[in-house]
Amino acid sequence: MSARLNHSLANLVSALRIVLTVPFTWSVLVAARLGTGWLAAGLFALIAISDFIDGRIARRTGTASAAGQVLDHGADIGFLLTAFGAYVALGAVPWWVPASIAAAFATYVVDSLRRSEQRPSLIGSRIGHAGGICNYALVGVLVGNYTVGLNWVPRPLMQALFALVPLYSAASIASRALGGPRRTALAAGRS
Numbered sequence: 001m002s003a004r005l006n007h008s009l010a011n012l013v014s015a016l017r018i019v020l021t022v023p024f025t026w027s028v029l030v031a032a033r034l035g036t037g038w039l040a041a042g043l044f045a046l047i048a049i050s051d052f053i054d055g056r057i058a059r060r061t062g063t064a065s066a067a068g069q070v071l072d073h074g075a076d077i078g079f080l081l082t083a084f085g086a087y088v089a090l091g092a093v094p095w096w097v098p099a100s101i102a103a104a105f106a107t108y109v110v111d112s113l114r115r116s117e118q119r120p121s122l123i124g125s126r127i128g129h130a131g132g133i134c135n136y137a138l139v140g141v142l143v144g145n146y147t148v149g150l151n152w153v154p155r156p157l158m159q160a161l162f163a164l165v166p167l168y169s170a171a172s173i174a175s176r177a178l179g180g181p182r183r184t185a186l187a188a189g190r191s
Contacts, residue, residue, distance in 0.1 A: 014054045016050045017054075018075045021075075024047060024083065027147070028083070037147045041143050044139065080132075083142075100166040101165065108172070111176045128175075135165070
């Protein structure tokens with residue numbers, strides 16, 4: 001497989017996340033009326049898998065690029081803010097959850113652009129990466145708990161999980177403000 005095709009494959013997997021965000025959001029918003037909870041769960045699984053494998057494809061094939069990195073992270077934030085926004089609209093999530101995530105992501109982008117040396121590049125951090133994983137996990141819990149209707153996480157625990165979002169988002173922002181350790185996503189591959 002040529003490097004160009006491999007590069008396209010990693011980017012196609014990232015773009016899949018963008019495409020699947022629309023039916024995922026629709027299925028979340030209409031699940032109660034149409035019984036589409038399991039559709040949302042399946043779409044979430046595909047979205048999460050695409051996030052897991054796009055960077056691995058790029059690293060394995062040596063095709064990581066700044067453009068692919070932007071596509072990957074743009075797909076992530078687009079999915080997360082849309083997913084949490086849908087749950088805010090349904091009254092399942094407080095508005096400050098996606099606001100905290102948006103603030104941390106905006107800080108990540110602005111700080112990366114400010115610190116990039118020659119060409120603009122996104123500069124990741126371990127705290128930010130861990131926060132992104134937590135955000136995906138929280139969407140998964142919401143899908144199972146509310147959309148599918150498993151009600152496996154009691155309301156007080158859900159409130160505690162929501163309260164963690166601004167804490168790890170603030171930790172990511174503070175780490176950048178204090179000049180904490182960073183890694184370029186291109187050096188580490190797409191994260």
